Amino acid sequence: MTASLRALDxxxxxxxxxxxxxxxxxxxxxxxxxATFGRGGHSRAILNQLSDKGRLIAIDQDPxxxxxxxxxxxxxxxxxxxxxxxxxxDIATELGVLGQVDGVLLDxxxxxxxxxxxxxxxxxxxxxxxxxxxNPNEGISAKDWLQEVDEKTLALVLKNYGEERFAFKIARxxxxxxxxxxxxxxxxxxxxxxxxxxxxxxNKHAATRSFQAIRIHINQELEVLKTVLEASVKVLAPxxxxxxxxxxxxxxxxxxxxxxxxxxxxxLFPGLPVFIAGSEPVLKVMGKPCFPSEQxxxxxxxxxxxxxxxxxxx
Numbered sequence: 001m002t003a004s005l006r007a008l009d010x011x012x013x014x015x016x017x018x019x020x021x022x023x024x025x026x027x028x029x030x031x032x033x034x035a036t037f038g039r040g041g042h043s044r045a046i047l048n049q050l051s052d053k054g055r056l057i058a059i060d061q062d063p064x065x066x067x068x069x070x071x072x073x074x075x076x077x078x079x080x081x082x083x084x085x086x087x088x089x090d091i092a093t094e095l096g097v098l099g100q101v102d103g104v105l106l107d108x109x110x111x112x113x114x115x116x117x118x119x120x121x122x123x124x125x126x127x128x129x130x131x132x133x134x135n136p137n138e139g140i141s142a143k144d145w146l147q148e149v150d151e152k153t154l155a156l157v158l159k160n161y162g163e164e165r166f167a168f169k170i171a172r173x174x175x176x177x178x179x180x181x182x183x184x185x186x187x188x189x190x191x192x193x194x195x196x197x198x199x200x201x202x203n204k205h206a207a208t209r210s211f212q213a214i215r216i217h218i219n220q221e222l223e224v225l226k227t228v229l230e231a232s233v234k235v236l237a238p239x240x241x242x243x244x245x246x247x248x249x250x251x252x253x254x255x256x257x258x259x260x261x262x263x264x265x266x267x268l269f270p271g272l273p274v275f276i277a278g279s280e281p282v283l284k285v286m287g288k289p290c291f292p293s294e295q296x297x298x299x300x301x302x303x304x305x306x307x308x309x310x311x312x313x314x
Contacts, residue, residue: 013041013299013300013302013303014038014041014042014045014107015107015245015247015292015296015300015302015303015306016245016290016292016296016303016306016308017041017042017045018045019290019308020042020105020107020243020245020308020310021042021045021046021049021105021243023241023243023286023290023308023310024046024102024103024105024241024243025103025241026046026049026050026102026103027054027102028049028050028051028053028054029050029051029053029054030050030054030055030102030103031054031055031056031057031097031100031101031102031237032046032050032054032055032056032057032101032102032103032104032105033056033057033058033059033088033092033101033103033104033105033235034046034056034057034058034059034105035058035059035085035088035104035105035106035228036059036060036085036105036106036107036108036111037058037059037060037065037069037080038060038062038065038107038111038113039065039068039111039113040058040068040069040072040073042105042107043056043058043069043073043078044073046103046105047073047075047077047078050077052076052077053077054077055077055079055097056075056077056078056079057079057081057091057095057097058073058078058079058080058081059080059081059083059084059085059087059088059091060080060081060082060083061082061083061084061085061134061135061138062111062114062134062135063082063135063136063137064113064117065111066080066082079095084134084135084224085106085224085228086224086227086228086231088104088227088228088231088232088235089231089234089235092231092234092235097235098234098235099234099235099236099237100237101235101236101237101240102236102237102239102240102241103236103240103241103242103243104232104235104236104240104241104242104243105243105244106225106228106232106242106243106244106245107245108221108225108244108245108246108247108251109221109246109247109248109251110122110134110215114134119131120132120136121141121142121143121185121186122186122211122215123186123211124186124187124189124190124205124207124208124211125205126186127185127186127187128185128186129141129143129184129185129186130142130143130146130183130184130185130186130188130189131143132211132214132215132218132219133218133219134219139218139219140218141218142189142214142215142218143178143183143184145214145217145218146174146175146178146183146189146214147178147179147181147183149175150175151171151172151175152171154171154174154175155167155168155170155171155172157213157214157217158170158171158209158210158213158214159213160213161212161213161214161216161217161222161250162209162210162211162212162213162214162216163209163249163250164209164210164213165199166196166197166198166199169196169197169198170193170196170197170210173192173193173195173196174189174192174193174210177192186211189207189210189211190205190207190211193206193207193210194206194207212248216250221251222250222251222254225251225254225255226254226258229242229244229254229255229258230258233262233282233283233313236313237313238313238314239312239313240312240313241286241310241311241312241313242259242283242310242311242312242313243308243310244308244309244310245306245307245308246306246307246308246309247305247306248305252289252307252309255309256289256309259283259285259309259311260285262281262282262283262311263281263282263283263284263285263311264281265279265280265281266279280314281314282313282314283311283312283313283314284311284312284314285309285310285311286310286311286312287310289307289308289309290307290308290309290310291306291307291308292304292306
């Protein structure tokens with residue numbers, strides 16, 4: 001498989017497609033889980049390498065993704081599940097494949113269709129309702145959350161999840177306007193942040209970090225990432241592969257530390273002065289992290305921050 005392989009279903013560009021699929025080392029008769037279906041670019045590439053005896057299970061919490069899968073994926077060996085990937089272990093158990101899966105793929109973050117559809121409220125570049133929920137039928141919208149959150153909590157979200165330097169200044173202004181009912185759309189929020197930010201970063205909108213932080217909080221993305229990584233170890237068969245694409249440093253740090261920790265002997269009695277016993281490693285890190293080529297970054301600027309890490313179940 002060459003790095004030139006790309007998927008452009010419904011305008012969706014699958015980042016690091018060839019590399020992430022190659023990292024799964026697909027067996028034609030194997031069982032695979034695409035835990036972040038999106039618009040099916042990775043799923044299609046996996047199915048293309050499976051025989052009739054192979055099996056692909058896809059998961060997505062976005063109703064639009066489920067509708068797309070139902071309309072475009074009719075293969076008998078494909079199944080789409082409407083759920084958060086935090087339920088990976090439960091899904092594998094219910095389907096009778098716990099500990100039998102040959103590969104799990106995670107393409108993290110928000111998908112291109114979600115960014116491009118103004119009504120989803122993910123993008124500061126498009127006017128739309130301030131929602132930001134991956135599943136618009138569950139949880140609280142960004143607009144409602146901003147109206148009720150206190151200034152200090154908002155500042156900490158912007159600082160911790162967006163690494164925003166001006167978190168407290170932005171939080172003060174956003175909290176004030178939100179409580180007055182002045183922030184109802186993505187443009188309302190983006191223009192306010194741009195107006196109160198003391199300094200602007202070159203080639204980056206002032207609202208970039210804040211929108212990322214609010215989205216991560218609304219969807220509890222880092223918490224569910226930790227959950228699905230832990231579940232992947234239980235789901236994978238021996239020699240099964242875990243292929244994870246991250247898009248910002250917070251995600252990648254969690255993935256990197258998880259794979260590193262799971263590939264080392266753990267001291268079961270760390271408080272004792274001498275080593276008594278340890279648990280065996282359960283993963284093996286496969287090679288170095290992979291980044292998009294210059295050509296891919298030119299074709300799809302959204303891929304610039306992507307990093308792929310691969311591990312194998314021992």
